Amino acid sequence: MDKFIIQGPRRLQGDVEISGAKNAVLPLMAASLLARGESAIENVPDLRDVRTMIKLLRILGAEASLDGSVLSINTKSANGIEAPYDLVRTMRASIYVLGSLLATHGKARVSLPGGCAWGPRPIDLHLMAIERLGARVKLDHGYIYASSKRLKGTEIAFPVSSVGATANAMMAASLARGTTVIRNAALEPEVSELAKALVSGGVAIDGIGTSTLTIEGTQSLNPFRHRVIPDRIEAGTYAAAAVITGGSVRLHRCDPSHMEAVFNALKASGAEIKIENESVLVEGPKRAEPGHIVTREYPGFPTDMQAQIMAVLCRAKGFSTIKDTIYPDRFTHVPELRRFGADIRLDGNLAVINGVPSFQGAPVMATDIRASSALILAGLVAEGTTEVLRVYHIDRGYDRIVEKLRGLGAEIQRVSD
Ligand code: UD1
16 A cells, blocks of 8 residues: 655645545536436546546446546436445445435435444434435445435425535435425535536525525436536645645635635634635744634534644644534544644543644554545654555545645655555
């Protein structure tokens, strides 16, 4: 398996282009199954998760090909209804095909995604949503079996805000008879992107960007063409890289309107952030100020930036706290950050951090995408050599990260172990 070798410390400086958002592309790919014909998605990042979803679409009978950053999906022969365990276990987002397969074919067989590195991650709300729309759902031998005649519009009130369940409910409701009202819908920009693509396919959706979505189902969706928004987590990671290294990084093609909470946290740590016409300039302080972060649903501070901000605060001038209210167990990076010399105490979902002046390079290993990027950030400022093992996770979510970091002056290389 490949690993990254990083020589530190280095101050990052220069320009970086932000790629399209992974978490926006994946539901759009699933949504293409709702239409007969060829849909196109632009600004698609070249990621392992995108390739996994392409494999899944092909297994379902669709033709899918990525040409540069344009993904074409032709569904005219997409008659499959099963998302097999082998693919679903490598990527939870495969669950997105549940709503579209059910709505299109009246049945779906999708492997249960199971837990993940940082906790159980249930799917009860996805199932509740499709049951409310009239599906019969059975769990058997590790698979979800869902079936129905044409789905029927209804009211779905989510007890907690869930990105994935909102997306699945929206896709299923798009081909349902009548009106569906989704209450406590997730507000994340990636959910709004899906809604906009469905609208361009002919579904009427009211309330996009709010917590109440009203969806007027249609008999059939037209293929759509959609350009994906910039990845706010990737942009936040490079911004954090500027801050942790005391560097100066200009982010191109990012959307600052999606990044207020992250930018506010970085400003509180002493960074200067200038929103320019087409870019955002992030200048890090010599050494970060401590801070207090609580992850929340959008527009709050994203759980997907929790590990990266932790790397920054571990080198701050005093005590910081980080509480993850979305995933209380999402702390697998803590023991790895300690290997650089970080001083972190965990108390349930609260991390108490005593900032240290320097990190020492170390061999480390991550168990999820964002934890891996936090370890890379730590390696950029650590004295000496850092080896980050299991780069597989980075490949899932970061487009050309070695190239982009080297462009900013980092000394990082990928080697086969
Ligand atoms: C998505 C993102 C992930 C991000 C997360 C939270 C994708 C592909 N993944 O994941 O990167 O970290 O949003 O912003 O977009 N919950 C339930 N029952 C359910 C579903 C969720 O209780 O059926 C809970 C979860 O345990 C969690 C909360 O709802 O506490 C939010 O999770 P959710 O928004 O569903 O996350 P995902 O869509 O899986």
